[in-house]
Amino acid sequence: MSKVKAALIGCGGRNGVHFSKLLEFEDVEFVGFCDIILERAQNMVDKSGQGKAYECFKTMLDEVTPDVVYIAVPPHQHGDIEMYVIEKGINFMVEKPMALDYSVAEKICKAAKAKNLITGVGFQDRYQNLTQIMKDYIADKKVGLVSGGWMGGIPGVEWWRTMETSGGQIVEQNIHLFDQLRFLFGEPVSVYCSAGKGIVDGDEYGVPGYNVDDYSSAVVTFENGVVANLFTSCYHVGGSATNSGMTVYCKDATLEYSLRYQLKIHDKDGWHEPIMRGEEQTGIMDRIFIDAIKTGDTSKILSDYEDALKSLKLTLACNESIATGNVIKL
DSSP states (O other), X not given: XXXXXXXXXXXXXXXXXXXXXXXXXXXEEEEEXXXXXXXXXXXXXXXXXXXXXXXXXXXHHHHOOOSEEEEOOOGGGTTHHHHHHHHTTOEEEEOSOOOSSHHHHHHHHHHHHHTTOOEEEOOGGGGSHHHHHHHHXXXXXXXXXXXXXXXXXXXXXXXXXXXXXXXXXXXXXXXXXXXXXXXXXXXXXXXXXXXXXXXXXXXXXXXXXXXXXXXXXEEEEETTSOEEXXXXXXXXXXXXXXXXXXXXXXXXXXXXXXXXXXXXXXXXXXXXXXXXXXXXXXXXXXXXXXXXXXXXXXTTOSOOHHHXXXXXXXXXXXXXXXXXXXXXXX
């Protein structure tokens, strides 16, 4: 195909990033934009000079025939959208987390596979140069412990602050680092997670209805014996210094990864010059995905729906561990 016809469902933050990247690709043509706030969809029509704005995704997909749909909606809204896209036989890229109910995501996965659709999930950090360098570096290393975390504040969108609509910070946000652990170290066998509340006051922080955990600590054990401890927190305000990312402790080296910023390596020669992040990873991911749609070669897609399902399962298991106090076997 000369041009890939693309449609977007959800015209907020993440699809805004995808839109800006796809807009640079000469082989992508936009045929539709859908958002419950029609103005946001129309804004993308105006910026691209292509396609039509819709409020209903079913109406859009009944009227246009895209080759690929990008889906970026609040976590609790997944399910019906994907199943309708699959019914239409359309390839899709979906942002994480793919659902808050594992059975919903599993159903979507099976349906997409039955239709032989090309799928991608927005675990963008797999595509950045720093992750690839880490993966190559530790390939022949003995690794015992990994520590890290995603620590910061509370995003402004209302759905993020409630368990019912976001699944909590582990599932909605720190899932990126849990997925990165899987990409680097393979499959986990168990997780134990403990969490706490009491720091964030909804009125003080300006987040009425807030009911997610303020902080948590998860211990993940992998098949290869690696044990990782990931912190997750959203209570930090001015004066609280955090460094999101992870530290990998090898037998003879240490890797310090600062989230989407830089990688520092220490070995027998001391600290090496920091390696900075290269090209922004969403653009790399989108380029690979569009090429896969054009050629049918999916070998460079680093996170399809079936693989991403395992990262979703891991983070949902963290929530189960918090609720039950049990170690969850995976």
